Amino acid sequence: MIEVEHLSKSYGNLHAVRDLSFSVADGEILGFLGPNGAGKTTTMRILTGFLPATSGTARIAGFDVHDRSMEVRQRIGYLPENPPLYPEMTVEGFLHFVARIKGVSAGDRTNRVNIAISRCGLVEYRKTLVRKLSKGYRQRVGIAQAIVHDPPVIVLDEPTVGLDPRQIIEVRHLIKSLAGDRTIILSTHILPEVSMTCSQVAIINRGKLVTTDTLDNLMGQLTGGTTYDIEVGGDVDGVESAIQSYLGNLPEVQSVEPLSNAELPEYRFRFRVKAEPGCEPGSEIAAAVLHGNLKLFEMRRTRASLEEIFLQLTTEEKSEEMLEEVSRETSEEVSVVGSESSDTDLSDATSTIAIAPEGEPSQISDTTHSETSNDGDADDFSDEDENDTSKSEA
Amino acid sequence: MKQVLSNIIAIYRKELQSYFVSPLAMAIAGIFWLIAGFFFTTILLDPQRGILAQVAAQTAMESQMGVEAPPIDVPYQFMQFFLSTIASLSLFILPILSMGLYAEERKRGTLELLATSPLYNWTVATGKLLGVVTFYATLTAPLLLYEAITFSSAEPPFPPTIPLLGHLGLILLAASVLSLGMFVSSLTDSTILSAVLTFALILFLWVINLIAENIGGAFGEALGHLSLLENYNTLVQGIVDTSSIILFASYIFLGIFLTAQSIEALRFQRS
Numbered sequence: 001m002i003e004v005e006h007l008s009k010s011y012g013n014l015h016a017v018r019d020l021s022f023s024v025a026d027g028e029i030l031g032f033l034g035p036n037g038a039g040k041t042t043t044m045r046i047l048t049g050f051l052p053a054t055s056g057t058a059r060i061a062g063f064d065v066h067d068r069s070m071e072v073r074q075r076i077g078y079l080p081e082n083p084p085l086y087p088e089m090t091v092e093g094f095l096h097f098v099a100r101i102k103g104v105s106a107g108d109r110t111n112r113v114n115i116a117i118s119r120c121g122l123v124e125y126r127k128t129l130v131r132k133l134s135k136g137y138r139q140r141v142g143i144a145q146a147i148v149h150d151p152p153v154i155v156l157d158e159p160t161v162g163l164d165p166r167q168i169i170e171v172r173h174l175i176k177s178l179a180g181d182r183t184i185i186l187s188t189h190i191l192p193e194v195s196m197t198c199s200q201v202a203i204i205n206r207g208k209l210v211t212t213d214t215l216d217n218l219m220g221q222l223t224g225g226t227t228y229d230i231e232v233g234g235d236v237d238g239v240e241s242a243i244q245s246y247l248g249n250l251p252e253v254q255s256v257e258p259l260s261n262a263e264l265p266e267y268r269f270r271f272r273v274k275a276e277p278g279c280e281p282g283s284e285i286a287a288a289v290l291h292g293n294l295k296l297f298e299m300r301r302t303r304a305s306l307e308e309i310f311l312q313l314t315t316e317e318k319s320e321e322m323l324e325e326v327s328r329e330t331s332e333e334v335s336v337v338g339s340e341s342s343d344t345d346l347s348d349a350t351s352t353i354a355i356a357p358e359g360e361p362s363q364i365s366d367t368t369h370s371e372t373s374n375d376g377d378a379d380d381f382s383d384e385d386e387n388d389t390s391k392s393e394a
Numbered sequence: 395m396k397q398v399l400s401n402i403i404a405i406y407r408k409e410l411q412s413y414f415v416s417p418l419a420m421a422i423a424g425i426f427w428l429i430a431g432f433f434f435t436t437i438l439l440d441p442q443r444g445i446l447a448q449v450a451a452q453t454a455m456e457s458q459m460g461v462e463a464p465p466i467d468v469p470y471q472f473m474q475f476f477l478s479t480i481a482s483l484s485l486f487i488l489p490i491l492s493m494g495l496y497a498e499e500r501k502r503g504t505l506e507l508l509a510t511s512p513l514y515n516w517t518v519a520t521g522k523l524l525g526v527v528t529f530y531a532t533l534t535a536p537l538l539l540y541e542a543i544t545f546s547s548a549e550p551p552f553p554p555t556i557p558l559l560g561h562l563g564l565i566l567l568a569a570s571v572l573s574l575g576m577f578v579s580s581l582t583d584s585t586i587l588s589a590v591l592t593f594a595l596i597l598f599l600w601v602i603n604l605i606a607e608n609i610g611g612a613f614g615e616a617l618g619h620l621s622l623l624e625n626y627n628t629l630v631q632g633i634v635d636t637s638s639i640i641l642f643a644s645y646i647f648l649g650i651f652l653t654a655q656s657i658e659a660l661r662f663q664r665s
Binding site for chain 1: 408
């Protein structure tokens with residue numbers, strides 16, 4: 001349905017999009033993922049015919065977006081970054097206007113507008129002036145104008161920006177419900193959105209396509225070995241290297257590497273233990289630590305999440321190494337990013353197994369939280385799950 | 395074709411609708427009517443400079459001197475004077491009407507909606523121009539009523555074609571200015587800048603005949619024909635001059651054409 005081939009766009013010296021190629025089949029939802037300024041909006045504007053490409057072609061339903069612009073425009077619904085609304089119009093009046101300029105026949109218009117209004121939950125606001133709506137409702141009107149003419153292709157540029165968590169969930173459900181016979185591209189820099197709604201992911205960074213695959217494949221390529229971050233204490237000099245070789249000799253452990261312990265008190269060390277693929281030697285490691293008379297302060301199982309893939313793929317130095325190299329090396333960077341972004345919660349991707357207060361080796365606690373968040377389900381990152389787990393913890 | 399017409403009507407209706415709720419449009423209408431009404435009464439009735447007072451003074455003088463002067467066509471004189479005053483007033487109002495036509499769409503991002511809808515650029519421009527011209531026509535319509543009431547007492551009866559033609563000229567003049575103003579508006583995101591540039595442009599076209607006279611020669615003469623005011627005055631005098639109407643039509647089409655081109659170009663250079 002959507003075919004993009006070697007698309008490039010530059011503004012003077014700035015290359016917004018470079019040699020971008022991907023395609024979206026009928027009925028797919030493509031998540032277009034990238035950091036801010038990666039070229040997402042530019043790509044979408046080219047797809048919708050708002051901007052011409054510098055080189056390369058894009059086709060929607062077989063029509064070139066530039067040469068057959070009118071045919072393309074009839075077939076797309078587009079929600080730009082800022083919803084294009086006329087503040088002085090009522091919701092209903094505005095949607096009627098959009099339906100009309102999109103070429104919906106007069107007899108069909110009222111019906112189409114009503115469908116869009118009820119789909120986007122705007123029934124109570126149909127007579128309200130757009131000017132008086134809150135940001136979230138304006139966004140809904142924006143989505144409504146994108147679907148009012150029932151287009152086969154829908155392009156949504158960051159549809160959930162500015163919404164409250166509840167509205168975000170509603171919009172995601174709405175997007176999911178739109179799928180089926182429609183093809184949807186949605187751009188976002190919010191990762192959970194992709195795992196929630198999309199069947200396919202395209203990650204772009206600095207105008208270049210980093211990878212495009214189905215979400216399952218992308219996640220599947222990363223189910224290598226598990227790693228554990230552990231923090232242990234010992235009060236003898238030179239204990240660090242001893243611990244390292246001690247843990248390294250455990251069965252099912254592939255490697256042990258020391259992590260920075262700059263912020264730790266004296267005689268505490270952090271290691272990253274990498275397990276053999278397919279093994280889960282967590283309890284053995286914990287037992288060995290206790291057996292060796294070491295103090296276990298923290299032990300955490302980490303697994304690659306979409307965040308990590310994303311960071312791995314979009315972090316400058318590492319973008320070339322791509323998927324083969326996706327491992328846990330970035331988990332520190334992940335935690336930084338995870339804490340910055342309200343929507344990504346690292347605790348979903350990594351589960352705390354044990355935290356011992358005051359240096360006492362403690363029992364290993366395994367909550368439902370760590371269970372659910374480790375099963376690799378895409379829903380890991382959803383807001384609902386966050387709410388659920390926080391409830392169960394409480 | 396039917397679709398194109400439907401699109402023009404859709405844009406036209408949207409524009410008209412926006413005037414009904416726009417405080418700016420209300421303010422402009424209020425001020426325009428106030429000032430136009432003031433000029434109307436002053437030009438007609440002012441005890442010193444009013445046209446009736448002047449005629450009375452002249453008649454008194456003639457009877458004193460005993461000279462038979464040619465009679466003055468009061469309604470005709472009044473029409474010319476009044477309509478050129480209204481035209482000057484419009485010089486200030488038209489840039490304000492045209493400034494937001496595209497600048498506002500650009501600023502609000504709604505241009506992205508229009509540009510990604512199956513609409514031709516000239517369709518949008520035509521719809522918008524029709525909308526704003528209709529608004530201006532609404533502003534001037536009550537003046538026609540004033541004139542009708544006044545001229546109903548004229549003796550001998552004053553032919554209604556003269557004010558009608560004058561008003562047609564006024565609307566053509568406004569449409570030309572608004573069309574060019576729409577083009578200026580499509581060049582910028584700033585409504586104020588758009589208004590200032592439009593004002594400068596129409597001021598230039600207003601007095602281009604004065605410049606042309608200074609230049610002289612064939613070029614000067616050709617330039618003189620481009621003057622908005624000259625051609626407007628022809629119509630106000632009650633002369634249906636095809637060349638004037640063609641000139642106004644050319645300005646209107648030029649404005650629509652340039653607007654469509656500028657929107658197209660906008661898509662190529664946006665950064």
